[in-house]
Amino acid sequence: MKTPRHLPADVALAAGLPGPGQASESATRLVGPSRLLVKVCGMRDAAALAEVAALKPDFLGFIFAPASPRFVGDVLAPAQVQALPASIWKVGVFVNETTETMLATAARFGLGAVQLHGQETPAQCEELNEAGLLVMKAFSVGKSVDFDALMPYVPHCDFFLFDTKGAAPGGNGAVFDWDLLKHYHLPVPYFLAGGLGVEHAAELVTLQLPGLVGVDLNSRFETAPGVKDARRVGQMLAALRPPHS
């Protein structure tokens, strides 16, 4: 499995990924004991942001797609995002945005990562990755996945994210058939997304899917779009993380 280029060594280690310079032939998590990385997406409400950040997820996602009900817009000031603990990786979520806008937004909000939810090309992933951002390319999953079509993205992405295909580019709140990932064979580790809720925790911790390193939580952890329920996020984190991890 490929080492995410821009991931700090401690986060890589927690997820059982090889550290810098430790390439591996295997497409499964390696270093044990390891745990799933957790990304909480669609942060918009300042009070909920503070509560969720205190729970120390690995990643927090901020949506910069104007059509989303979770669009950050002017609701959160850049300083509120910049002030988050350095240990939490801040991810800007974009849909078919220009590289220039994404780089400018990342600089303004102090984001270390971008999550791309549209038809972004491998070349655009490369530009963003070369600019120093961790790149997470999202792919919508319907009835099948063509892994070969993802090959051109491999050199330029730190993570993939598999999400459920639906009416919107993301945040559809529906689960896809995880068995479709059983034959994943690419060297890029990935996050599982799409309708995940607390009720999935027990299955997720024992799930043996090649390449799976993290989960993405969104609409099933809200009291309203963009307003995360810290109590439910806390329950999920407790269920996903072994004690003392």
Ligand SMILES: O=C(O)c1ccccc1NCC(=O)[C@H](O)[C@H](O)COP(=O)(O)O
């Ligand atoms: O959540 C959105 O509104 C959204 C809109 C446009 C692009 C991406 C979006 N979300 C990105 C995510 O990472 C979500 O967490 C992912 O789609 C899963 O959401 P859900 O099915 O609600 O758990």
